[in-house]
Amino acid sequence: ALPQLLDDPHVEERSGLLNMTKIAQGGRKLRKNWGPAWVVLTGSSLVFYRERPPQSASLQGWARAGSRPESSVDLRGAALASGRQLSSRRNVLHIRTVPGHEFLLQSDEETELRDWHRALRTVIERLVRR
Ligand code: I3S
Secondary structure, eight states: OHHHHTTOSSOEEEEEEEEEEEEEETTEEOOOOOEEEEEEEESSEEEEESSOOOSSSOHHHHHHTTOOOSEEEEOTTOEEEEOGGGOSSSSEEEEEOTTSOEEEEEOSOHHHHHHHHHHHHHHHHHHHHO
C-alpha cells in the first residue's frame, strides 16, 4: 500500500517520528524551525509528513482523506553526515541533497538515530550504483 500512497515505485525502507528542521533551501540558508515529522524513507527519497498515519485506518484511506506529504527530497547524490557541529542537540544527522536542500534529523533515542543513519546510508549508496 505504501509505495502507491507515495506515488513512488520504490518500497518503504523505514518510517518513524523524528525531530526535523530544514536549514537550507536551494543553497540558501534558512532559520531553524525544529518540529516533529513523520519521516518515510523509500528506495530513492525521503518524505516528510506533518503527522504519523493512524494505526487503525488503512494507509490508502488515509491518503484519500487528503494527507499529503509536507515535502519530499530526492536522495540521489545526497550527502549524509553527523550534524554534531550544526546543533546543540544530541543525535543529529545532516543531509544535503544535490539541489542544495539541507536538513537536520534528530531523535532523543541514540539507537533510533543510528538505525536511521544506517538505513539512509544504504539507500544513498545503492542509488550511486544504479
Ligand atoms: O544553529 P542555531 O542558530 O544556534 O540554532 C538555534 C536557533 O535556531 C534557535 O532559534 P532562534 O535563534 O530563533 O531562537 C532554536 O530555538 C534552536 O533550537 C537552535 O539550535 P539547536 O542547537 O537546537 O539546533
